[in-house]
Amino acid sequence: MILIRGPDPTFVEPGGGPPAENFSTYLETGPFLLGSPSEYARLKALAFPGEGGPAILAVDAPDDIIDLAVDAAFPLDQGIVQYDLGTGLEELCVAWPSLKKHVLPVSGP
Amino acid sequence: MNATTSYLDELQALLLQPTRSIIEIVDRLLSISLEHHLQIDWRENTLRVHQGDGDWEQLKVSIRKSIFRAILARLATLANESTPNSVSLYEGRGKVSVSDHPDLLIHFSFSNSLGDQWLELAAVSIPIDSFKPTSKEPHETKTDLIQTTA
Numbered sequence: 001m002i003l004i005r006g007p008d009p010t011f012v013e014p015g016g017g018p019p020a021e022n023f024s025t026y027l028e029t030g031p032f033l034l035g036s037p038s039e040y041a042r043l044k045a046l047a048f049p050g051e052g053g054p055a056i057l058a059v060d061a062p063d064d065i066i067d068l069a070v071d072a073a074f075p076l077d078q079g080i081v082q083y084d085l086g087t088g089l090e091e092l093c094v095a096w097p098s099l100k101k102h103v104l105p106v107s108g109p
Numbered sequence: 110m111n112a113t114t115s116y117l118d119e120l121q122a123l124l125l126q127p128t129r130s131i132i133e134i135v136d137r138l139l140s141i142s143l144e145h146h147l148q149i150d151w152r153e154n155t156l157r158v159h160q161g162d163g164d165w166e167q168l169k170v171s172i173r174k175s176i177f178r179a180i181l182a183r184l185a186t187l188a189n190e191s192t193p194n195s196v197s198l199y200e201g202r203g204k205v206s207v208s209d210h211p212d213l214l215i216h217f218s219f220s221n222s223l224g225d226q227w228l229e230l231a232a233v234s235i236p237i238d239s240f241k242p243t244s245k246e247p248h249e250t251k252t253d254l255i256q257t258t259a
Contacts, residue, residue, distance in 0.1 A: 017224040
């Protein structure tokens with residue numbers, strides 16, 4: 001879904017609830033201070049067993065869009081690129097169709 | 110400045126106008142809690158804090174939802190580094206230690222779903238021989254390629 005349509009701040013997780021509002025990513029090199037992408041994907045798949053299993057979506061985002069997401073709370077040296085409305089999410093959504101992307105399989109859960 | 114003013118001032122400086130990274134905020138929040146033996150209840154934009162037999166004090170904390178969720182995620186990661194699989198992405202009850210305070214431990218419970226975010230934590234004393242420091246991961250450098258979970 002994300003691969004084709006891109007980040008969706010109005011996305012609602014299976015089972016209902018409020019919209020996602022934002023889109024969280026890691027730099028490929030890390031560090032992975034909130035857990036590794038593969039581990040996070042496995043835990044996410046456990047929480048949503050009807051969603052096709054764990055996977056990692058890799059996206060080649062332009063530096064100028066990444067820079068919009070950088071602030072004091074989310075400096076790049078900590079590996080997290082946090083796109084919120086007003087901090088790069090809109091620009092990432094617009095650029096999404098032209099970005100290089102691929103899905104990395106994750107074993108498990 | 111009395112003790113109550115001191116820890117409230119420290120929490121205000123840390124959270125009201127955050128100028129630190131998520132990792133630094135969590136490290137400092139744990140340190141303040143341990144230094145002052147605090148109990149904290151943080152949900153939505155309200156953080157309540159309690160020390161010993163004192164009254165609960167309240168702070169209004171208006172930070173971005175993504176920052177609060179990342180703080181909760183970092184605490185969950187620290188708990189799982191200390192005790193593997195002890196908490197899930199979205200909720201749980203865990204404990205973390207900080208190397209500067211080997212005689213104390215933070216017990217916490219949290220919810221970090223899209224619709225419900227809260228944190229309760231308390232600093233408690235532990236026997237010195239059961240201390241296990243929390244490991245720190247190295248910080249690395251930027252590249253253009255990013256990835257996320259699907």
